[in-house]
Amino acid sequence: MVESTCTKSVWDTKTQTFHGGQEHMFLNNFIEDFSVTTNYLSTPKGALEAAKQAIHDIHHYPAANQEPAKTCLAQFLWPTDYQQHHGRLLMGNGASELIDLVVRRCLKQQEGSSDSQPTWKGSPWNVQYQEYQRSATTNGFKILPPSSPDRVNMLCIVNPCNPTGDYFSVEPLKAWIKANIAAGGTVIVDESMQPWHSSDFRNDSLISEHAFAKEMWEQEKVSIHVMHSWTKIWSCTGLRIGSVICPTAEHCEALKKIQVPWSVNGPALKFVEAVVQDQDYLQETWQHTTRLRAHLVERLLSLNPEWIIHGKPFLSWVWVDMRTQAMADKAVELARQAGVPVRSGTPGYQCLSFVRVAVRKEPEVDVLISAWKSL
Template sequence: MSATNNTTSSTAASNGPWDAKLQQFHGGQDWANLDNFVEDFSVTTNAFGMPDSAKRVAIQSVEHSHHYPPADQEPAKSSLARFLWPEEFETERDRLILGNGASELIDLVIRMAPRGTWRPGPFRTQYKEYERSACNNDYDLLSAESLDKANVACLVNPCNPTGDYLDLPELKKWISDNVLPGGYVLIDESMQPWHSSEFRQHSLTTQRQYVEDLYKEQGISIFVMHSWTKLWCCTGLRLGSVVCPTAEHMRAIKKIQVPWSVNTVALAFLNAVVQDDEYLAKTWKMTPVWRQQTIDRISEMFPDWEFHGREFLSWIWLDTKSEDVAQKAIDLARAAGVPVRSGRPGYNLPTFIRLAVRESAKVDVLLGAWKSI
């Protein structure tokens, strides 16, 4: 293998509940062990928290949890289809399937994919579940810098954690340049809906003709992955989906997916949350504002730190330029009850820190903790 798996690269001290020999490190675990917990800056969830309207429906659905959830994932699946394709959802929903978080669907698609080589997107690093699944399924890993086309390519767009982003023409060119005929492409658009109220026109989900033509002409299958737990701040519910190139691909996933993969509470939440237009409107309005305010404040304190990512993103990826400074910032944040994500475990970028966009009162606590750096 020409690239190494980072599953075991984390130090034992930073792994928390993760088994470093068997599992890929992921953030969002520190909060449960903090007696003085204030806010979790380590996860890229929505600063507005879980939408109240959908939360109420989810709580009410517990009353029906003595029944099995619907095996066809309805009506939640159709409701999500209507959210993705307001006009064409009836013709598009047969390409859509829900999962127990995006991680389940990533693993299922890569199990189905043609064996051979695997490559990540062109960025310095990206969400590691794709690489983990490729390693578990014995792919030969290519580096992001490799000039060879791969049988399977996985690109996170916008890229978590780096904040890099390819517009549709750039994304299509990358696919053309990096995927072998007959290959699979997994494009993770989990953070794409943060773009704006017009996110759909910037998404591969609405490029059906392009996807169909690529499959017919070159046999290349494009899967658009979504984790919905960040946008609607419900990571504990585990909600993901994939838009497949054809209905036949969707049925192939359904055949190997375990029954009742998405539970009753998660389905009820999803069915309600896609109708909360007010929640998304304030998300699109305030996230860029709070993000820039946070960058401005940190820049005043630490003018040498470097910030990465597009203005609409729900997190900031920053380079402190020093391993010692980064570790001190991480330790101080945790001690103050506002944990941030280290770039060391998983990503092997020890000078980097990722912090979520949050309202100014919560940022006050974080920056107060960093005064002693």
């Protein structure tokens, strides 16, 4: 058994994709959530207080233009030249809303083309976050396997890849895009987990590749979108904060035309205004996540040296191949019973022997390791 009955009831499996982060509400002995890839530091206190204070203004509509939060986020993304790129940035109710907007816009662009059915492909890795494929399937794209050599009308890659932990640095990423997208196509690169890379994350990210995005649009009519869910790095998944960087301001305007008004609520906007100023939080994230991840890996391999650990050292989780489905299922159940749920690789990903474990502080890791001593 990989899902409890109560967790299954949260999802309409006919229409929704399974996701972690739901079990805590059903556990009377809940200690820590290892099933989600949020920052081990929990929510930044100053930004949380700003969101709390914004509750007092809920009798007013939030800003329809998302300001000043959008400008604050633009300054965070591009500290020296944000004014040049501000018009290409759009915020949304989590990345999920923006994913659907871009997929629908791509579908509309493909109408009238010679292709009978537009094609979609994900990353070159065997599995990635499923919301992109779910949206593409819902909107009628033909889904090609990751191994397909064909160029596609829509290309979506999660980089770093959640859950596998694979990562393209920026130059190989650009080469992979060029080799896999058809002329006139749409690309989404999800960099939600990329800010964990280091304090120099911008220089290994597509957010800084303005010339590349311009070249692909002007020469190939390929529109590249860089997607972020900000709720992981700042541990605020309940607020739903996402953004997309479009290739041009005109692309951004096209998305706004089909976006519902006020999709980002007042507390979320105030949270963003405050959180982008919290440099100490990010410095602590970069300083300690790699150390804590290495500690987690060491503890896991001390239980079973035959387990295979996947993922880059800077990431906020580990992707563990426990070698058999029986062992992975038992690990999921034991973690749940101990109040420290982990993410099974079976629902959604169909990786039967895998478990995803978030990076957390040493005392909480001790609880998980203790729960798994019988494996």
